[in-house]
Amino acid sequence: MEDKNIKSSVLTTLGKNVKQIRLLKGLSQENLASELQKSINFVSLLENGKTGLSVQTIIDICNALEIDANTLFSGIINSQEKEDSFIINSFNLFNEKDKEIITNLNYIIDSKN
Numbered sequence: 602m603e604d605k606n607i608k609s610s611v612l613t614t615l616g617k618n619v620k621q622i623r624l625l626k627g628l629s630q631e632n633l634a635s636e637l638q639k640s641i642n643f644v645s646l647l648e649n650g651k652t653g654l655s656v657q658t659i660i661d662i663c664n665a666l667e668i669d670a671n672t673l674f675s676g677i678i679n680s681q682e683k684e685d686s687f688i689i690n691s692f693n694l695f696n697e698k699d700k701e702i703i704t705n706l707n708y709i710i711d712s713k714n
Contacts (some may be wrong), residue, residue, distance in 0.1 A: 613650030
């Protein structure tokens with residue numbers, strides 16, 4: 602029974618990560634489904650943690666969303682550098698102009714310390 606709960610938790614977290622990244626990228630479920638060559642229903646099931654994933658589908662998701670596997674598995678695989686990893690992975694999702702704004706803000710904050 603515990604294995605089933607762990608699997609459900611993993612699928613739920615993966616689904617939330619996919620949805621969050623998809624929305625940050627400004628993609629609809631239909632856009633992502635098209636990129637993955639899957640149905641909109643599959644993307645919906647995925648984002649709701651109701652379906653498993655093959656290794657190939659994980660790779661396809663990473664390619665379609667232009668992310669690395671660490672970003673996809675954020676919150677699932679324990680890391681001592683979890684907060685730093687989250688910040689770095691989030692930063693990598695921004696476009697170049699937004700990255701420049703964040704970098705400038707970082708310089709301002711750093712100069713006050």
